[in-house]
Amino acid sequence: MAVRNIHKSFGKTEILKGATIDFEEGKITAIIGQSGTGKSVLIKTIIGVMDADEGEIYFRDEEVTTASSDRRKAIRRNFGYLFQDSALFDSLTVYDNIAFPLVESLGMRDKKKIAEIVAEKLEWVDLPDVGRKMPAELSGGMRKRIGLARTLASQPEVLLFDEPTTGLDPVLAESINDLIVRVNEEFGITCILITHDIQATFRISNYIGFLYDGVIQEFGHPDDLSSTSHPVLRKFIMNSFSDLEVTGCPDM
Ligand SMILES: Nc1ncnc2c1ncn2[C@@H]1O[C@H](COP(=O)(O)OP(=O)(O)OP(=O)(O)O)[C@@H](O)[C@H]1O
Ligand SMILES: [Mg+2]
Numbered sequence: 001m002a003v004r005n006i007h008k009s010f011g012k013t014e015i016l017k018g019a020t021i022d023f024e025e026g027k028i029t030a031i032i033g034q035s036g037t038g039k040s041v042l043i044k045t046i047i048g049v050m051d052a053d054e055g056e057i058y059f060r061d062e063e064v065t066t067a068s069s070d071r072r073k074a075i076r077r078n079f080g081y082l083f084q085d086s087a088l089f090d091s092l093t094v095y096d097n098i099a100f101p102l103v104e105s106l107g108m109r110d111k112k113k114i115a116e117i118v119a120e121k122l123e124w125v126d127l128p129d130v131g132r133k134m135p136a137e138l139s140g141g142m143r144k145r146i147g148l149a150r151t152l153a154s155q156p157e158v159l160l161f162d163e164p165t166t167g168l169d170p171v172l173a174e175s176i177n178d179l180i181v182r183v184n185e186e187f188g189i190t191c192i193l194i195t196h197d198i199q200a201t202f203r204i205s206n207y208i209g210f211l212y213d214g215v216i217q218e219f220g221h222p223d224d225l226s227s228t229s230h231p232v233l234r235k236f237i238m239n240s241f242s243d244l245e246v247t248g249c250p251d252m
Contacts, residue, residue, distance in 0.1 A: 062075065
């Protein structure tokens, strides 16, 4: 999975100016950068809720951007995503929320099979008994788990997370980070992660890209990035770790 030379403007403001990044299959790649630099815009162009003005998006060497619209839809069925608000349907039970993509996107009709998958995913996120509840009855952390269960039900090959831990207390945030690692390790799903939690990013990611001034300016393993000479990135990382006295802080 890769994006090449992505450009995106809003009015006269050019947000992405040729962003290029490779997402290695089966690995966790994070995109970090200051607020408003276009991280969410970049993921939106990947999943297709927003069109790039220019540039290419590849899934397994196939160019998504120039594919027919049917083919594009088919390719994008391999993508799952979890956004900050979990985006559950408030009027549907948890069960129906998870069953929804199975019926609507995958066209499954076998009720027994659907029930099996829903139960399996609820079990996986450690919430086996909430199927009959409405989303409003759940805590933020639980909603997030249900959002993940729903995404996993359609067996994506690539999962995109936009700020999955924002708004959660540190313990819950940790449990979501653990789930991302499990998703990656147990199912081999390629994970693309955007988060302000830089400490977690350095711990759980295989690769990190730094988006600045519309392009990915630095890219590498967390260890490589922690010894970067890029002044803005150095400052960005240092600020994120300044409240940490314990080890785990990159060697700056
Ligand atoms: N639909 C849109 N219409 C106009 N401007 C937009 C739209 N979506 C995003 N922008 C602008 O693009 C810029 C980048 O937004 P984006 O949400 O991608 O930032 P971000 O890097 O995800 O920031 P944050 O870390 O705060 O989430 C912002 O200035 C934003 O106002
Ligand atoms: Mg964002």
